[in-house]
Amino acid sequence: MAKITEITQGERVAQGALILSELNDLKRTIGSCSKELGWEQAEVEAVVEGRAEDDTVTRFIDDFTGFYPVRRTSLTLPRTDCTNGVRKLDLEASVASARVFERPTADGGKSPYYEYRDTAMSVLSDYRPEWIEQLRVVDDNDPNNPDVIYNNGHFMHQVTFFVGPVNFYYEVDGVRYCEEMTTGGSNYITPFCPHSFTSRDASEQAYIVAVTFGNNAKRALGELVTLGEARSERYLVDRSSKTAATQDLIDYHLGNARLTRELLDQRLAAAGASARVCDSEAEYSQEQIAEIAAALNIRPADLMVVDAPSAEKVIVKKTDPAEAYAYPSPSNSAYRIWPLATTRQLPGVTFHRISVNSADSDFRPDFTTGTHTYLFNYSETDCHVAWEYGGEVFRDTLRKGDSLYIQPQTPHSFHIAESDSGAVAELVCVGVPSAIDQEVQLELSNMGDFSRVIQESKCWF
């Protein structure tokens, strides 16, 4: 792994602003905080203004979090390991990270199963992208082949892109399945769903590009672990049907509002609403959900879920040229975009294969996403990437096996070299959910002074 670079002056200033924001939240001034922590006021001013030495800042954060009920993580910025908004990992660095893992064989021995290699990632997003070669070769598609070793599933969601003759195995409700995949195929795997991958052909390279990521549940993990299983379990809703989920969500909001179903019914009646919640198995129309939400002073969407997800524990998608579309328009196919396996349960995740056809090297902001972007070039053709950062355009080249991380809201485009005209560069592209999800998006959009969110510059009074 490349070492994270030194702290920049910009980061020191941003760090100071974050501390000032926390002081404001605590209704402390620099003066009152200095007294409480036993620091010189001038020293605290230097910290807040980004002028202090790095070890002074560290010592201040130690003292601060030791005194006020503030988590260390909410006071420290993610270190920027990107250069001009991106972070690349080239094939050589990826190969240098290779780890071969053995697993048992049917005859009681052990043999190599996977070779893992890192690809591009950044501290700004906790997705984990791996290149994984299947070293175990099978000669059938039997999901119960004893040479196939399933894992126990994992906490992270997973999307996978397939290259070569890979068998994909998974287990749902005690039943095992095998799908024969080829280049261009993809899947989505729900957390804790056991799975495995093997090769069908020793003479051909078989590998996957697997991207695992935590979503909001990962960000909430600290609280969940502290509350423990018995209390955390109370958050769960019955996802076996839309009605059951809505009823559980009504109970959740009633609890928060310190209301009972009887009290809510009185409110609904007084408001002239048709909905009643005394029957905890009732189904509601959209209008009735809106009535109940209004009586609870919440949004109708807070009581609604999409379809039961049980049928979508694993989504497998084979290559389908009919689904590919020309981008940016049917008459301008600078790109062909192939939608890959995603789930409606995670609207923040996107997954595409992007075929780059154009040799036009002029920069255009063809793509700008609210997600973190992960890219991997699996083709023989070099892919040139250009992006805009701080008003300037930067460029780099992704050769076969190179990968790139691009920060959210960074306009970017791709093209091939003039000398490669007629060839196609093929990218795997995953849009990894940002912590800035739709809830945050709406909340921020209601705020009065957005620039103070990004860099607090004032005392609270």
Ligand SMILES: [Fe+2]
């Ligand atoms: Fe996995």
